[in-house]
Amino acid sequence: MKAALEELLTASLQTLAGDVLPDGATTEDINLERTRDPRHGDFATNAAMLLARHARMNPRQLAEHIIARLPESSLVARVDIAGPGFINFFLAPAAYREQLTRALAAGEQWGHSDIGAGQRVQVEFVSANPTGPLHVGHGRGAAYGASVANILAATGHAVHREYYVNDAGRQMDILAASVWLRYLEHCEELIDFPANGYRGSYIRDIAEQLKATHGERFYRPADEVMQGLPDDEPRGGDKERHIDALIARSRELLGEEDFRIILDAALEAILADIRDDLEEFGVSYDEWFSERQLVESDAVAQTLARLEDKGLVYEQDGARWFRATDFGDDKDRVVVRDNGVATYFASDIAYHLNKLERGYQRLIDIWGADHHGYVPRVRAGLRALEMPEASLDVLLVQFAILWRGEEKIQMSTRSGDFVTLRELRHEVGNDAARFFYVMRSNEQHLDFDLELAKSRTNENPVYYIQYAHARIQSVFDQLKARGGDFDPERGLASLSRLDEDHEMDLMVEISRYPEVLEQAARNHAPHTLAHYLRDLAGALHTYYNAHTFLVDDEALRDARLCLCLATRHVLRSGLDLLGVSAPDDM
RNA sequence: GCCCCGGUAGCUCAGCCGGAUAGAGCAAUCGCCUCCUAAGCGAUAGGUCGCAGGUUCGAAUCCUGCCCGGGGCACCA
Numbered sequence: 101m102k103a104a105l106e107e108l109l110t111a112s113l114q115t116l117a118g119d120v121l122p123d124g125a126t127t128e129d130i131n132l133e134r135t136r137d138p139r140h141g142d143f144a145t146n147a148a149m150l151l152a153r154h155a156r157m158n159p160r161q162l163a164e165h166i167i168a169r170l171p172e173s174s175l176v177a178r179v180d181i182a183g184p185g186f187i188n189f190f191l192a193p194a195a196y197r198e199q200l201t202r203a204l205a206a207g208e209q210w211g212h213s214d215i216g217a218g219q220r221v222q223v224e225f226v227s228a229n230p231t232g233p234l235h236v237g238h239g240r241g242a243a244y245g246a247s248v249a250n251i252l253a254a255t256g257h258a259v260h261r262e263y264y265v266n267d268a269g270r271q272m273d274i275l276a277a278s279v280w281l282r283y284l285e286h287c288e289e290l291i292d293f294p295a296n297g298y299r300g301s302y303i304r305d306i307a308e309q310l311k312a313t314h315g316e317r318f319y320r321p322a323d324e325v326m327q328g329l330p331d332d333e334p335r336g337g338d339k340e341r342h343i344d345a346l347i348a349r350s351r352e353l354l355g356e357e358d359f360r361i362i363l364d365a366a367l368e369a370i371l372a373d374i375r376d377d378l379e380e381f382g383v384s385y386d387e388w389f390s391e392r393q394l395v396e397s398d399a400v401a402q403t404l405a406r407l408e409d410k411g412l413v414y415e416q417d418g419a420r421w422f423r424a425t426d427f428g429d430d431k432d433r434v435v436v437r438d439n440g441v442a443t444y445f446a447s448d449i450a451y452h453l454n455k456l457e458r459g460y461q462r463l464i465d466i467w468g469a470d471h472h473g474y475v476p477r478v479r480a481g482l483r484a485l486e487m488p489e490a491s492l493d494v495l496l497v498q499f500a501i502l503w504r505g506e507e508k509i510q511m512s513t514r515s516g517d518f519v520t521l522r523e524l525r526h527e528v529g530n531d532a533a534r535f536f537y538v539m540r541s542n543e544q545h546l547d548f549d550l551e552l553a554k555s556r557t558n559e560n561p562v563y564y565i566q567y568a569h570a571r572i573q574s575v576f577d578q579l580k581a582r583g584g585d586f587d588p589e590r591g592l593a594s595l596s597r598l599d600e601d602h603e604m605d606l607m608v609e610i611s612r613y614p615e616v617l618e619q620a621a622r623n624h625a626p627h628t629l630a631h632y633l634r635d636l637a638g639a640l641h642t643y644y645n646a647h648t649f650l651v652d653d654e655a656l657r658d659a660r661l662c663l664c665l666a667t668r669h670v671l672r673s674g675l676d677l678l679g680v681s682a683p684d685d686m
Numbered sequence: 687g688c689c690c691c692g693g694u695a696g697c698u699c700a701g702c703c704g705g706a707u708a709g710a711g712c713a714a715u716c717g718c719c720u721c722c723u724a725a726g727c728g729a730u731a732g733g734u735c736g737c738a739g740g741u742u743c744g745a746a747u748c749c750u751g752c753c754c755g756g757g758g759c760a761c762c763a
Contacts, residue, residue: 137706146705149743159743183706184743229763271763296762308741419761430688430759437761444763472690475759498691499757540699545693545756547698552712554724559712571723578722592691596696631700634711645718651711686725 101197101611105143105189112169113147120165121155127363134612141180141188141472142608143679149185154598159185159645174478176274195602199408199594199611203666204592208673210666211613216257216621222455223249225466226378231275232369234299234377237468239521242548243537243679246383247626248495250658255621260460261385264451267367268392273347274298275364275370280318280350280672281325282307283362289322295333296343306369310362318362320353344439377522381530382679391447394454394619402483403434403450423632427480449481456487464624469496495624500537500546509550534679535562538626562632565671566683572668574686576647576661584650584657588665591658598659602643608661609636617677626678633674642669 109132112123112469117365132145141182148163155162163181169180175198203210228238248262253259266272278297284303285291291513293299310318329345331337351359371388378384394400404420407413412423422445425432435446455463467474476495482489501651502509503517509519539561540546552559578584598607609632615634619625649660672682 434761567725575722648720
């Protein structure tokens, strides 16, 4: 609908070019928008005000010319000039009826578009380290990323959803060591658990499982394990040095093979848990990309070699540093530590390079806001390798703060004392969780109130929208119960009977849906879709209360049911994109 | 100190690629179920858009400075 009006406007401006307007008059800032105030019509454009200077006439005068050259269209009932030079379009009611007809024909595809046709987009999100269960912060990234990906797919982009599994590197070694120590505890050995180890109870579970499968195979006396290690932090030592030494000792005592068995057992258990969790949350991936494979395929080494060849790496204090400052970063960054181990940053450059080599036009990384300092260095890496860094969008998700009514829930990842995503889902349900997570802009801190999310009251926006959907279903059920029969053909033929204000309002909302999806896709902003669905549900509830749908006049009744049906399609489609269910009854 | 996000109604937030009289939900007050689900609807009230400059025909929106809140500045991930 909007596109059709834009065509009219463009056509008019083209006939004016070289006549009233100079040939090269720029038109990029011209916009055509829905009006806020119905007295300004349905759509308005600022074209005359922006082009007035080029035309060397005042905006209202130019507006006259633009209107005079607008092609004839059945969509438009009237065009006015208002205020400082706005051109206001008043649409014909028939235009909205036509949109409704199209919406019904499209069903749940209504609103989908092909604006992203030909674009391959890779969306990487969550990518939490497989060192423990997902917590509520990851949940927001999951809900946001999944919704963004869904919306991009609905607007015609070829979307590839990917989870980057950090299954290589030091954190994995720490994980394996943590599990092993708990295993030894399970064998009745007394161990001072390292300050830097993973302390969560899930580590004990994995250790117990290991004992059940492998028995005493990995048993070593505690003295042998701990003897001669540098002091840990509680004893005044350095916790990093302590854990590194502990890892080395573990490898030595167990041998590479057994160490790897423990590491893999832990990795597989945790990864399986993460997959299940996300799957239950309605979040699925096309690919789980393994960092370990990236390392083992030599891609990291090759990437580093490319940087070395360009002379962008130097040695200092025993480490290898990438000249990130040459490419816009604040500091140079270590790519190989003094112990010879490549940093995660080195893998990350290789990973992004790999993504681009796979042929995506656009990469979207969704990260927690606490990683924002990481953005310049990844961009620096891409720029150094002469890759088009503009093709990378990093979308940051701010923290979610949990509340139970008035009480703020404190969390600390270090101590393993955090609320998991699974606990949250079980408490408030998947629908409320998905909706609450994306209800606010990703750039806003999110206050997530568990009490509110659980409440079955009018304070809870999720139920408000779902209820609108269930109500429509209930109307159709009611019709059937009364022995009536909905005839869509008759309804479509009678759309002109829909002349009540509430009906027009609802038709306007339905006609907006394609624009809402387009905007949500362009801005990576699922919250705009959430707000729209609330508005749409509101228009339905208002209409429902003002008029009876199941009237004796069958033509009018079926026309109204057509309107309800289209509304239901949009509600279902929109909720689906947000990963929220659309129940038939509540 | 430097970087990122935020500061809009009592509360939580939209609006921010400049547009017309700044919106919504909740909370508050007053109404609406013999009628398709009251998890609903209607009405009323509520604002120096953090502060100060600047750009513009026009600024909540863009620029600069400052104030307040949150986060980040590792040979951690």
